[in-house]
Amino acid sequence: MDERYVGGPAGEQSERLDGGFDLAADLIMGPVNSDLDLAGQVAAVMDRLALDAHLQVSAVDRHWQIAIHLWPALKTVTSRTGLLTGSLVATGVDADMLAGVGPHPHYPRDPRRHLTFHAATPPTSQWPHQDLPGYGLGRHGDPGRYDLVLLNLAFHDAALLDPDRRTRLGKYHREVLASALERTTPGGLTVALTSPVFLDHPDSDLRRAVAERADLVGAVRLPAGAMRPDSHAEGPTDVVLLHHRRPGQPGPGIPAAREVTTNSGRGHLNEYWLDNPDHVLGHLELSESGTFTVRPGGEPLGRLLQAAFDQIASNAINILTASPSSPRPAPPPGLSAGPGPTDPGSAPRL
DSSP, rough: OOOEEEEEEEEEEESSTTTTTHHHHHHHHOOOTTTOOHHHHHHHHHHHHHHHHHHHHHHHHHHHHHHHHHHHHHHHHHHHOOOOEEEEEEETTTHHHHOOOOOTTTOOOOOOOOEEEEEEEEOOTOSSOOTTEEEEEEESSOSSSSEEEEOTTTTOOOSSSSSHHHHHHHHHHHHHHHHHTTTTTEEEEEEEETTHHHHHOOOHHHHHHHHHTEEEEEEEOTTTSSSOOOOTOOOOOEEEEEEEEEEOOOOOOOOEEEEETTTTTTEEEHHHHHOOOGBBBBBEEEEESSSSEOOOOOOOHHHHHHHHHEEEHHHHHHHHHOOOOOOOOOOOOOOOOOOOSTTTTOOOOO
């Protein structure tokens, strides 16, 4: 793996030009049996194309749009709670965009340009963070644990047809998130771009390692195809905010996925989306693979992002200041939630 430190205004960021993406893609694909029927062969080809599209088409414009609307929410949380005032670490493709370092005319639009760097959290009055001094891990007083961890997880918008590959993708994201929590200061936040598989997978064990340490304080689901202009990168993307609990501190963890009935069939959906339908930035639809996708609505995505992140900031402040939780609202029209956390014997409410 080629790793180097790049200088310039942003300091000495650790830039990996490989990023391990091909190995991760191979692990997600798993062995492809030669005796697959035609449908299995087609699914294998389409799933590989979906993973490859994520690595070949830049999403820097959308990463920057997310940062533009995310950071006001983070700064509101900081000013109201006193948290997130120490160090941050950002990792992934366009990690500097997520950290608020805006694009410039010569910004490399390379979907494999994986950055990892730590920096002091910018003051709430500063935007954008053009002069943010980012340094490679282990350099320049690296604290090792951070108040704010920003992650751009690979393949977050890959819509995979094969359920085993979806499970492997969800486990891959779980492992990266669990590792990130080890670097998050207790009481701090981890913000990650993840696949919807992580929240919606019916097996709660897929989320357990994260839920044992952190609570979901908010999430936003972007529409299918929103991240990059490629017909194969057609999956929705989740932006999740996790609060790392302090030792011995109780918390709700991560909501369960439930079996949900629609006019077109049944699929699994995390309770969070039933509680917060406005944080789905479009219209939920059940896809042919039995998973929920999101069809874009008519409103500008930036306006929807801003409204959702503003609500999440308010919710985060309530959670971080130990305010009582509000009762659960009814599911949005057209969706009927099952009776409780998903297990093999649960049935939907018809």
